[in-house]
Amino acid sequence: MKYARYMPALLAAVLLLPGCATPSASTAALEKRVQQLEDEKAIREVVIRYGEYLDARDYAGYASLFAKDGVWTGGFGSATGPAGIQAMLEKNLGKPEAGFINKQNFHLDTTVVVDVRGDTATARSRYMFFATSTDSRPAPTLAGRYVDQFVRENGQWKIKSRISHGVIPYRDGNDPNVPPPPAALKGIIKP
């Protein structure tokens, strides 16, 4: 081919045309955007599973959502890491029953806003805790919001810390003095 020896130079010129993204550059950008979406999806699912594991009294599943140095703070005090958190919950709430089906209450988790920064992230969300009323209807009993710090650990998003703020009834999640739960929850939840 007559122009064969000019081909590498021509190709380089085409690739360097201003405004034309090279295939590798656009693939990298797309990968980054997809990763961002996957991270957000994974974190949203942790926020939902947090409530579902609690509802199912699956304390092992619940504790597995925390990072190695993840901290749980609440009415029972404070615990660090999955094993410590699971042990603390089982000590205070008892071992979960096999095949337990919760017919009394559930968490509704919504309005999740996720901000991913590399291997750490912040998630803000809202929850409502529904309990069955005396006439067997779902009654909203607690409304609050969570502020979570996440960390990527072995490729999985884990909770580093969670602050639970009460909206109705109001409770400052940063206040170490946890007030007793409302009367409507007597016998349903422990502190």
Add this chain to the structure above:
Amino acid sequence: MNGPLAAALFTDDGEWKGAQGSYRGPKQIRESMEKIFAAAAAGIPKGSNFHLLTNVIIDLQGDRATASSKFIFYKMNGAKPEAAVAGGYEVRTTCRHE
């Protein structure tokens, strides 16, 4: 309430299982839904109730997916929405290439 549109979301061999029974295929699902919801909505003025759907987790595997979610069915009590029923959905879905 739009039974035909809701039923059209199902595949030809799609199945709907719930407390009110088990139904297969868009036609059977549409007929049963219309019957069930007509009975359930009796006495509730049109436009005064809604489903709130949340806690959605989707697991996508190629052309198939499973999804779990929670719902709360609200109806109006005067000017106030009141939660009437709460439940969960487990959905298995497949992508139909037209």
